[in-house]
Amino acid sequence: MIHSVSIGPDDVYTDTVASSIVDASDADDDPLSFVHAWTVNDAPSGDEGSILDGDDHFSKHDVLQVTVVPNDGESVGDGVDASAVVVQNAPPSAPEIAITPEDPIGGMDTLQCTIESPGEDPDGDPVLYTLSWEREGESYPDVEHEDTGMMWSGPLTDEWTDDTVPASDTVPEEDWQCMVTSWDDEEMGESAVVEVTLAAPPPGCGDGILQADEEYDPAPGPFMNVSVDPETCRWDFSEVEQLYCYGFCSWAGPPGCDEADADTLCKLITDNPDSEALSYTVTAPLSAPGFPGIYCGFGDLIYTDRGVPDVGWMDESMAAHHGGGGEVVAFPDCTDP
Numbered sequence: 001m002i003h004s005v006s007i008g009p010d011d012v013y014t015d016t017v018a019s020s021i022v023d024a025s026d027a028d029d030d031p032l033s034f035v036h037a038w039t040v041n042d043a044p045s046g047d048e049g050s051i052l053d054g055d056d057h058f059s060k061h062d063v064l065q066v067t068v069v070p071n072d073g074e075s076v077g078d079g080v081d082a083s084a085v086v087v088q089n090a091p092p093s094a095p096e097i098a099i100t101p102e103d104p105i106g107g108m109d110t111l112q113c114t115i116e117s118p119g120e121d122p123d124g125d126p127v128l129y130t131l132s133w134e135r136e137g138e139s140y141p142d143v144e145h146e147d148t149g150m151m152w153s154g155p156l157t158d159e160w161t162d163d164t165v166p167a168s169d170t171v172p173e174e175d176w177q178c179m180v181t182s183w184d185d186e187e188m189g190e191s192a193v194v195e196v197t198l199a200a201p202p203p204g205c206g207d208g209i210l211q212a213d214e215e216y217d218p219a220p221g222p223f224m225n226v227s228v229d230p231e232t233c234r235w236d237f238s239e240v241e242q243l244y245c246y247g248f249c250s251w252a253g254p255p256g257c258d259e260a261d262a263d264t265l266c267k268l269i270t271d272n273p274d275s276e277a278l279s280y281t282v283t284a285p286l287s288a289p290g291f292p293g294i295y296c297g298f299g300d301l302i303y304t305d306r307g308v309p310d311v312g313w314m315d316e317s318m319a320a321h322h323g324g325g326g327e328v329v330a331f332p333d334c335t336d337p
Contacts, residue, residue: 001025005068005082008308013090014059015122018052020066020082030072037067054087060123062087090122091189092182095129099178099196106172106198108207111165112158119182119189127182127189129161134177140165152256172200205233215304223315225289235304237268240291242318246326249293253307257327264308265291266334273307280332285318290328292318 002024012018024270026032038045038052042065045057058064064085070077097116101109119127133140135157140155153169155162165176175197182189201207206218214233221228221235229236245251245261253260262277268291269275294312298321304311314321317326 001027001077002068002070002080004285005066005080007064007082007085012054012064012087013122014054014087015090016087018054018058018064018085020050020068022050024070026070026072028072030074033071033073035069035071036303037069039065058087060087060089076203089125089184089186089189091187092119092121092125092127092184092193092258093181094190095127097178097180097192097194099176099194099270104196104198105201105298106170106174107209108167108201109170109198110167111170111176111196113160113163113178113180113194115160115180121182121184121189123184125184125186129160130181130183132179133162133165134179135169136175140169140176140283145310163172170198172198174198184301189304205231213305216267216302223313225315226313234271237271240265240269240290241288242286242328242330243268244285244291244298244318244322244326244328246291246293246328247323248319249296249298251291251295257329262329262332265329266332267306267308268311269332270334270336271306272290272336274337275334277329277332280329282327283330285322285326285328286330287317287319289313289315290318293322293326300323 002022004023008019008021020036022034024032036048036050038047040058040062045052066082067079069079091161095115096112098116100112100114104111113131121127153166156164156166158164168330170321177193177195179191179193181191201209203211208218209218210217215235216228217233219233227236227262243251243261243265245257248255250256251261251264259277262280266275266277292312292314294310299312300313302311302313
């Protein structure tokens with residue numbers, strides 16, 4: 001006599017081997033055997049054993065039923081039906097992911113979260129993905145929520161939505177995390193997480209960070225008429241011909257243009273703090289760019305490392321911006337020891 005029949009396990013998926021769970025006894029304590037009649041969506045499966053393999057017989061949302069008939073070797077008992085079981089949707093597995101490049105540099109490298117190997121769905125459903133970033137343990141938003149002073153772009157899309165972080169949104173030594181979650185057409189699957197710590201840029205011209213022996217980084221600099229050497233990140237003043245030094249606008253020595261101002265011009269032109277002027281000309285300002293009367297409020301203050309404090313640059317005609325008057329030292333013959 002069968003007391004109860006059920007189908008196990010509790011949750012059946014397409015890759016499950018379903019089995020009948022039978023509670024039965026015989027009044028004479030004879031050994032019992034059972035015949036199983038499995039149906040899938042009310043159609044006979046053709047199997048009479050105690051198990052039914054999902055790989056061969058059923059798909060998600062199919063309805064499984066089984067009727068079990070006992071036999072003690074002498075007689076056949078009444079069949080008992082198990083409660084129907086619906087095959088559940090199986091969510092997809094997590095993909096394998098990576099952050100590229102392999103060793104990103106903060107402020108220089110764009111980060112991209114890539115799917116190296118797709119997630120797998122046991123039901124054969126198409127797998128979709130959602131992606132999110134964390135920066136220093138906080139969600140990476142479309143708009144920067146901290147007062148860092150950074151220009152903020154927010155996540156960009158290349159292959160997958162929001163899979164890219166522009167380099168401008170990163171700084172060295174930050175911790176970044178990418179999480180990708182798999183989905184089928186019904187529910188969320190598993191997630192994969194990968195993390196990376198951004199490296200500091202190596203010393204070198206062009207990294208946008210002013211380092212020892214550099215005057216401006218990156219090249220070519222902010223001006224039209226004087227540039228920064230892309231190999232050294234130092235100003236190239238070799239073609240500059242004049243320095244304004246009229247009266248109290250003098251750069252060195254007593255007021256007015258003299259040898260001290262000419263020596264200053266040579267130091268700037270040759271990029272040599274020991275350079276001196278062998279000869280020079282004092283003349284009215286030329287209609288060309290040059291070193292202006294920085295102590296008189298003319299030009300843009302720039303950083304140099306040539307033994308000259310407070311260097312200014314005028315990227316336009318000196319004659320036009322000094323009112324057509326005053327004097328400059330010009331056309332020096334410079335030493336370069």
